[in-house]
Amino acid sequence: MKRLLNVHEAPIIVFTILITLLFSITSSDFFQFDNVKLILDQNISTFIVAIGMTMVILLGGMDLSVGSVLAVTATAVGLLLSHGIHPWIAALLGIIIGGLCGMVNGYFIAVRKIPDIIVTLATMYIFRGIAVGISGGTWMTNFPEGFRFFGQGKLFGISFPLLIALVLIAIFVYLLKFTRSGRRIYAIGGNGSAAKLAGIDVAKSKFKVYVLTGLLVGVASVIFASKVGSVQASTAGNALSFEVMAAVLIGGGSIFGGIGTVAGTMLGVLFMGIIKNGLIISKVSPFWVDASTGFLIILAIIINTLQRFRQNKGKEGELV
Template identity: 85%
Template sequence: MKRLLNVHEAPIILFTILVTLLFSILSPDFMQVENIRLILDQNITMFIVAIGMTMVILLGGMDLSVGSVLAVTATSVGLFLSHGIHPWIAAAMGICIGVLCGMVNGYFIAVRKIPDIIVTLATMYIFRGIAVGISGGTWMTNFPEGFRFFGQGNLLGISFPLFIAVILIAIFIYVMKFTRVGRRVYSIGGNGPAAKLAGISVVRTKFKVYVLTGLLVGIASVIFAAKVGSVQASTAGSGLAFEVMAAVLIGGGSIFGGVGTIAGTMLGVLFMGIVKNGLIISKVSPFWVDAATGFLIILAIVINTLQRIRQNKGKEGDLV
């Protein structure tokens, strides 16, 4: 039991179980298979974007522009489709735009060493403005059937978006745990100057992380546009950055960097999805959903903080 409690993700696992049991008692419909599928389906975009945000926060940074990157990418894909471009080619071009946005952020943050909050705050407005400009303020709609497969199709009896999300989660869990790239990210976030002295290229690693984040947002954008069936440039992805950052922190990440896991973040996304769905299905007034979600986020973060303090004290005791 003591070993289980020392697992990094233990607080969010326990908290998720407790909240699930609570909503199961409040509403018998909560644990229905269809509702569980709905929770997963509604949060596919967050699952994918949160992978990138986890890596950014592990570096000790943040990315406020992910919602705007989603907007400009999804809007661009809509424009490509409206001009008769094949759905697969349009999707690939959209993902490339996401990568390009990540390169812009990475260049100014990693190479030019401008603080990430300033760069991503600026690009948040720039990318959103570009999205609204190229769309002319109109909705992107009437996507062809071949494109809707990315958001609504099935593969081997599994939802295609969920299949893609699971594959990406598995890949990046492996990357962060067992590859040099992952170790470098943790090292830079834990102690940047020491990582530099150890021969780690801080600039290159940071640049790669922001590019990968752009890639992941690009993939999420295609799924988002195909799932919803329409895109409104001025509102698409609004609030996404803060939601995924909250998921990282709920999952045990530290805003100061060096602490957190992809698995923990995925649990954080799932927790937020469960809370929102549970409050709605329990017929709580929608006006209270955001307030209750915020309260539970604070509670989860406090629990994670107390766990880290206890673990640090345990390490100090072992040294003594």
């Protein structure tokens, strides 16, 4: 039992089980296969974007622009499709555009050493403005039949977007846990100065993380546009930045960097999805959904602070 409680993701696992039981008791429709499938289906894009945000927060940074990157990428894909570009080519170009947006953020943050909050706050408005500008303020709709596969198709009897999400989760769990690049991200977030002294190219690692985050948002935007069937540049991904940051914190990540896992973040996304779905099924006012997210962020920070206090106390005890 002690070993289980010492697992980093233990608090979020316990909370997820408890909240699932609570909603299952209050509504007989909640714990049904179709509803579980709906929760996963509705949060596919969030799962994918949250992988990138995990790496950014592990560095001790933040990215306020991911929602706007999704908007500009999805809008660009919609425009390409409207001009007769093949769905697979349009999707690939969309992912590349996401990566280019990540390069812009990475250049100013890693190379020019401008604080991430300033850069991503600026690019949040710039990318959103570009999305609205290239769309002319109109909805992107009437996507071709072939494009629907990315958000609604099946491969080997499994939902294609869910399969993509699972593959990406597995890749980045491995990347962060078992590779040199992953250990460097943790090292930079834990102590940037010590990482430099250890010979780690901090700027290069940061740049890579922001590019990867942009590429992941690009993938999520293709799935988003295909699943929804339309894109409104001015509103697409409006709350995405805060949702994925909340998921990282709820999943055990530290806003100060160096602590967190992709698995914990995925549980954080799932937990938030369960809360939203459960409140809607229980016929609670949708206004309380946002309030509950804010409360969960505060709760997550309190739990993280207590965990760090316990860990530091444990280390001090070992030294004594």
